[in-house]
Amino acid sequence: MATFIEKVQGTSVARELIYNQPLFYFLQLLMVLQFIAVGIHKRLWRQRKYGIVLLHVAFIVILAGALVTNMFGFEGIIHIREGETTSVLHQQEGIRKLPFSLRLDDFNLVRYPGSHSPSSFESFLTVFSDDGARIEHIYMNKVIYEQGYRLYQSSYDTDELGTILSVNHDNWGTGITYLGYLLLLVGILLSLLDSNSHVRWLVRQLKKTVPILLFCYFPMFLFAQENITGHLYESTIPVTQAEMWGRMQIQCSTGRVEPINTYTSKLLRKIHRNDNFKGLRPEQVILGFLINPEYWGNVPLIRQTNVELAEKLALPSDKYLKFFDLFDEEGQYIIAEAVDSAYSHPVAERSRIEKDLLKLDERVNILYSLQQGRMFALFPLPDDRNGKWYSPNDDLSLFSGKDSMFVSKIFYWYIDEAVRALDTQDWAQANEVLSMINVYQQRRSSVGLLTDKQVAWELFYNRADLFFLSAIGYMGVGLLLLLFSVWCLLKSKRWLRTVTVVLMVAIIALFLLHTFGIGVRWYISGRAPWANAYESMIYVAWATALAGLLFIRRSFMTLALAAFFAGIILFVANLNFMDPEITPLVPVLKSYWLMIHVAVITASYGFFGMSFFLGLLSLGFMAVGERSAILQIHIRELRFINEISLYIGLYLLTAGIFLGAVWANESWGRYWGWDPKETWALITMIVYAFVLHARFIPSLRSDYVFSIMSVFALSSVLMTYFGVNYYLSGLHSYGSGDVPPGLHIIFFVFSVILLLVFYIGYKQRKFGERAL
Structure with a gap:
């Protein structure tokens, strides 16, 4: 019921109707009293089960901290327009006067190049208090502290001239709660180390039992690649040219410099939910839009599966839309008004249709930007401290002299040569232009480019499909080990035991391959690889396999089940709806x-x-x-x-x-x-x-x-x-x-x-x- 309310009316309503109700607190009190009664009855302290006692006491302290927060803490929102000063906090109970004032000097909504989609929104404030005035810059995931208050960016006005800040105040509750967290971690460690704990008793009982065996076969999967239609092939570059492009470097919208193979794969997955299209490489598809936008604008490529959204906006009901389906005869973007309305709502309050709409908008804007000569940042600005790269149709006023001429002309020169080469099949001149772009990048970038080794590893990672191979291996070997282990239960023979040992070694090899894949992703991304849905599933699969390996001496059957389940998780992660994009971390994740x-x-x-x-x-x-x-x-x-x-x-x-x-x-x-x-x-x-x-x-x-x-x-x-x-x-x-x-x-x-x-x-x- 609580989650249903959260979905329909929002978390704040759920808090009011359920979490902040006396009955909810009374149930927590009963839970506390029950533990105290059981602890006294079982004489846990006298039995020296200190870890268990401390573990449960920690929950009492945490609940006490939450109670203090609820009784003495409060939260609300501050709404300020540009140039205005306010000290008013709006709460559900009414208005509260703050001991300081805020002036909104400027609100800045940063959109992705050539699109309606916001990249970030930020407020430039002046804080007035008894200590004087100071300037603050606040944006999503950056908190401002002032006299015990916490302020963070929440939303903004649709006209982009006002900001909405969320505020909370909790002096004592946080400290008590943190103490509870500390006691909790200590209690967990003590309960694992205590020889009198139930966990240690289970380990002792396990040592007394007879080891079991189990594990898998390698199924063969054949994937037929669609034939490339003549029109598609004629409208883009050949494979050899695509491979040359794939090794070039580009800066994506998040600032990461990466091989174009990675970048175009990411774009195609966002647009089409797959990193290939009718047998074409991603470089071929994306550059096809640049070389022949009129043709590719009529190719059904943009994934949109929300039937309700299609009906509401009068869009074609097909699974894939054409780029030109989103524009009327006069070239107007037909979903622009609906997109602006969706972005005006806070993230947590957007409906499913609105989220699908914004994803469709993102896909359309990618193609629009490509056709406008943007979102293809190949050219670093010389001596730029921020290391920004530019697309051929960006504002190039910061470039000067020969650099300005080169950046504004060279890419379109390549396009002309590519169009000519599609007819003549002579790519020599186009290759020469491509080499000139590469030389410019090497000489003009103010930040370090990827080394040849880093590019090679990333291309290897893109081609190798290490996680998919691990998935098939885990499922196959896991199933075989399970079958042979059950066979051993019915009929014990030495050769069966030998087979199970071989399969066990195979699982270890697959686990090492899986770990190697995580290591490669960590190396090429420069961060811990579990920051999004795809990476978390890869990591859960790794943890599952590790859990099975922990019991390898006691139960091959457990290992087989863990490996099989890890394979399923990896297989699901590699389906088309999961996005394996590597991105630099947003500020809150840089921790x-x-x-x-x-x-x-x-x-x-x-x-x-x-x-x-x-x-x-x-x-x-x-x-x-x-x-x-x-x-x-x-x-x-x-x-x-x-x-x-x-x-x-x-x-x-x-x-x-x-x-x-x-x-x-x-x-x-x-x-x-x-x-x-x-x-x-x-x-x-x-x-x-x-x-x-x-x-x-x-x-x-x-x-x-x-x-x-x-x-x-x-x-x-x-x-x-x-x-x-x-x-x-x-x-x-x-x-x-x-x-x-x-x-x-x-x-x-x-x-x-x-x-x-x-x-x-x-x-x-x-x-x-x-x-x-």
Whole structure:
């Protein structure tokens, strides 16, 4: 219900109707009292279970901090027009006078070159206080501190002459909450190190069981490449010329200097959701728009799958639109008014249709900019401290002398030579012009270009498809290991054990390949590679495989399941709806918190995923119906491994959530805002905490019930990762509006299979009724 309200009416309404209600606080109080009562009854302190005690006390301190924030903290917005001065804070309860004043000297909306799409918006303020006046520059993700108040950029007026700042004030609540976070991390560490903890008991029990085996085959995938139609080929450069262009360097809109192969692949993925088009390389497609814009403007290339949006704006209902479909007979951009309306709304309040509209606008503007001679920044400005590069049709007034003449003419010279070469098939003159552009870049760039080694590694990364190869390998070898492990259960032979060992080595090799791919991406991007949806899935898959390798000595079957699941994650990540773009980090991500928060919280998903498959495998064993002692031992072992995996995953998730809260407080000015992602991460933590605490309830202690809970619990992870990202609106919803195709059908079929397994397992539930 809470998340439904967040989706329909906004997070602020959900806070008022649910999170800030007395009943919600009363439920938290009951939870605190329950722990105190259980702790006293179980005599946890006398049993020297200090880690568990401290872990739960930390939650009490965190809740106390949240209570102080709610009672004494407050938040609101400041609306200022250019030239105006104000000290008024607007709140839902009314108006509050601030102990300082703000004057908006200038508001600046930076748009992408040649487009309606904002790149950033920023306010230049003068702050007046008792200490005097000072100038501040505030923009998204940069917080201003003034007398205990935190101010950050939220939105702006549609006429671009006013700014909207969000403000909060919380002197004591933050300090108490931070203390709770510290106690939480210490409690987690102590509970893992304490020899009396349940986790250490599970490890000791696991050592007593008999190791199991399992793993995979390599399926062969044949991909037929579409034939290049004659008209398309005649309207762009040949492959050899595309390869020469691919090694050239260009500066993208985010400021990163990269090979043109990377840049054009990124553009084509944004426009078409794929990095090739009818067998053409991305360089061929993008340069085709430059060489023959009239022809390519009538090629259905722009992806748009929102039927409701098409009906609302009277656009063609096809999956792919032509560039000229978005302009009327007079050349007017027919969705301009709707785009401006969508941008006037704060990010967290935009509807799904609005987000789809803005993505369509971005794709159209890419093509528009290309046809206008922009978004192809090949020419560095000599001696520029900012290292800015320019496109041939940008404002080139900063260039002087021969540089000005060269930059304004050379690219169009190449276009003329390319058009001529398409008829004569003689590319010698075009190649010479291309070499001149390359020499200019080398001599005039004021910032270091990529070395030949860096370019070579990036081109290798683009061609090698390391993660796709790892995906196919993980799925194939994982499945084979699983089959051979089950075979070993039925009929033990030495050669079977040898095969499983070979498969195990293959998984290790695939894991090293996967790790190598992450390392290469880290090298060419210059940052930790888990900053967006694609990279996070790559990292979750890596963490899943690592989770299986941690139990390699005890259970090949666990390793097989982990490898198979890692392969599935990588395979999904490499589908066309995921964007593998490498981008420089936005200001809020340029922090060591990226390394900590994102790495920790996404690693937990790998352990939860492995737990899901372990529970599913246990249910499968129970459904066999053959109640042999050896099979019961295997179910026991899987239970132990499953619980250990859940403990690791829960500790990682919990630490990641609250480390993220610290990051948010330092970047946005508040540590918890009940954003949908935050809410569902907390729900996921509670779900898995319940699964692990269910052993204290007699009716929920059995292996059968535990396996069911560990399987069903993954649905909370899927909601947190996919549901929030693709269906809900919020600060963390980086995939909203671009729902993966067929996702609903996949979930439905998957649910049917699960229910079938549960039913069969239920019929044989007595086989798994043994409890811890």
